[in-house]
Amino acid sequence: MSSTPVMDRLIRRTVQLSLPLNVHFDLTYRCNERCVHCYLDHEDHGELTTSEVLSVLDQLAGAGTLFLTFSGGEIFLRKDLFEILEYARRLGFDLSLKTNALLVDASRAEKLRELGVRRVQVSIYSAEPAVHDAVTKVKGSLERSIAAIRSLKRQGLQVKIACPLMKQNLASYGGVVNLAEDLGVPYVIDMTITPKMDGDTSTLSLRTSGSDLLPIIQSRSCSNRSSAPDALSSAGAPQGSVVSSGVEISAYDDLTCSAGHNSCYISPYGDIYPCVQMPLPTGNLRRQQFQEIWRDSGEMKRIRAIRESQLHVCSTCEIRQFCERCPGLAMMEGGDLMGPYERACELAELSARQAGVANPVSAWHRRPEGALPGVIPAGKVAAAHART
Amino acid sequence: MTSNVITSPLAIRRNPKLAWREIDGEIVIISPEDSRVHELNETAGLFWREADGKRSLEEIARLLADAYDVPLETIRADVEELVADLAEKNLLLVADGRGDQ
Numbered sequence: 406m407s408s409t410p411v412m413d414r415l416i417r418r419t420v421q422l423s424l425p426l427n428v429h430f431d432l433t434y435r436c437n438e439r440c441v442h443c444y445l446d447h448e449d450h451g452e453l454t455t456s457e458v459l460s461v462l463d464q465l466a467g468a469g470t471l472f473l474t475f476s477g478g479e480i481f482l483r484k485d486l487f488e489i490l491e492y493a494r495r496l497g498f499d500l501s502l503k504t505n506a507l508l509v510d511a512s513r514a515e516k517l518r519e520l521g522v523r524r525v526q527v528s529i530y531s532a533e534p535a536v537h538d539a540v541t542k543v544k545g546s547l548e549r550s551i552a553a554i555r556s557l558k559r560q561g562l563q564v565k566i567a568c569p570l571m572k573q574n575l576a577s578y579g580g581v582v583n584l585a586e587d588l589g590v591p592y593v594i595d596m597t598i599t600p601k602m603d604g605d606t607s608t609l610s611l612r613t614s615g616s617d618l619l620p621i622i623q624s625r626s627c628s629n630r631s632s633a634p635d636a637l638s639s640a641g642a643p644q645g646s647v648v649s650s651g652v653e654i655s656a657y658d659d660l661t662c663s664a665g666h667n668s669c670y671i672s673p674y675g676d677i678y679p680c681v682q683m684p685l686p687t688g689n690l691r692r693q694q695f696q697e698i699w700r701d702s703g704e705m706k707r708i709r710a711i712r713e714s715q716l717h718v719c720s721t722c723e724i725r726q727f728c729e730r731c732p733g734l735a736m737m738e739g740g741d742l743m744g745p746y747e748r749a750c751e752l753a754e755l756s757a758r759q760a761g762v763a764n765p766v767s768a769w770h771r772r773p774e775g776a777l778p779g780v781i782p783a784g785k786v787a788a789a790h791a792r793t
Numbered sequence: 794m795t796s797n798v799i800t801s802p803l804a805i806r807r808n809p810k811l812a813w814r815e816i817d818g819e820i821v822i823i824s825p826e827d828s829r830v831h832e833l834n835e836t837a838g839l840f841w842r843e844a845d846g847k848r849s850l851e852e853i854a855r856l857l858a859d860a861y862d863v864p865l866e867t868i869r870a871d872v873e874e875l876v877a878d879l880a881e882k883n884l885l886l887v888a889d890g891r892g893d894q
Binding site (some may be wrong): 409411412414415418419422424426466469470471494495497498499500521522523561563 | 809810811812813814815816817821823825826828830831832
């Protein structure tokens with residue numbers, strides 16, 4: 406993945422200064438689909454009101470946030486979405502949306518363009534209605550999502566398809582790639598099925614086995630990244646994807662990821678986590694100001710202090726370069742932010758084997774059973790994730 | 794200082810569709826239409842902050858001249874060149890008078 410010099414400098418500066426450049430803001434957990442793999446509780450437990458959301462946006466603008474992603478749940482279920490977007494536009498954010506797009510028609514697509522929304526990511530699970538609709542549990546959802554993608558494209562918005570892979574749609578991988586090509590949009594295949602945010606791990610049973618994923622890992626066009634450029638480039642510089650995660654950028658050097666360094670997550674209830682995949686409560690915006698939480702939270706400081714070289718096991722792993730270890734998943738699945746977890750080791754070994762490494766074994770799998778320091782039993786993880 | 798006025802254009806404002814932020818003292822701008830990211834140097838950044846549609850180009854040039862303690866004539870050429878560059882990239886909207894374009 407390439408990045409532009411301007412973006413590289415920006416990321417480096419914001420990491421060094423701990424400025425919240427990227428914020429992922431879930432406006433609601435309510436949803437009009439019931440995807441089998443979803444990690445959310447769709448009941449409304451007291452979402453931030455319109456005025457509370459606008460106040461949070463003011464605080465984020467003041468803190469230096471530039472890249473703002475609104476997601477959910479389904480954001481178009483919020484009746485005040487366009488009011489929020491309009492306010493965010495006035496505050497100068499770079500706006501991205503994640504949606505199933507069921508409620509996006511031509512008129513709403515036009516409005517999104519007028520509001521300067523730059524990117525819209527739409528979840529598609531299969532090019533076959535029977536498979537996609539079985540995942541979402543909404544009949545006709547594929548047809549509606551595709552129609553919305555076409556409307557968004559007609560408005561000139563950057564649209565990307567996101568396809569989480571699980572047992573239900575593993576065979577649909579090629580069809581989704583072809584669909585993306587037909588629609589003229591980039592896609593991202595996501596092999597990550599996560600536990601629910603309350604620590605419930607039942608969704609993990611939907612995961613495909615590593616060996617089933619091997620053909621996809623072998624496909625150089627996938628590798629958990631968009632194949633077509635998801636472009637954000639500086640004038641005159643080569644096109645390249647920059648914003649999506651940025652973890653490849655050298656600015657992160659000895660950091661495990663961007664969470665807490667220049668990015669964070671805000672829940673519909675005002676909770677701030679280092680990342681959507683790291684449900685570690687650091688504070689709540691109904692009780693505190695954003696900057697107070699971002700700068701002073703003990704948990705945020707603890708996350709910021711973690712270095713790749715301090716990881717209990719992974720820092721000694723010979724196939725670390727093939728691993729896409731996520732600290733949040735390490736916490737949710739392995740019980741330790743700084744420890745390994747089975748899925749990452751499994752996929753790293755597959756990737757290493759694919760790259761020609763003879764008999765690759767992760768450092769965790771080399772250790773004698775039970776010799777892992779700092780790891781708590783998975784069943785106790787939920788308590789550590791309880792929302793504030 | 795001389796009272797010569799930059800004759801054309803007079804009214805300028807930032808393109809309202811842009812995303813931009815001052816980060817660590819520098820202005821970073823992103824255009825949603827082509828996803829290009831732009832970074833302004835210190836002088837251009839000072840100009841950008843003032844290009845709110847409420848001040849004329851002449852007024853902004855005077856502000857810059859004062860800020861850098863240089864003659865207005867000296868800074869005019871730079872400002873006009875900057876405006877042309879930003880307008881060409883559709884970062885700046887330019888009109889022949891004050892008010893909305």
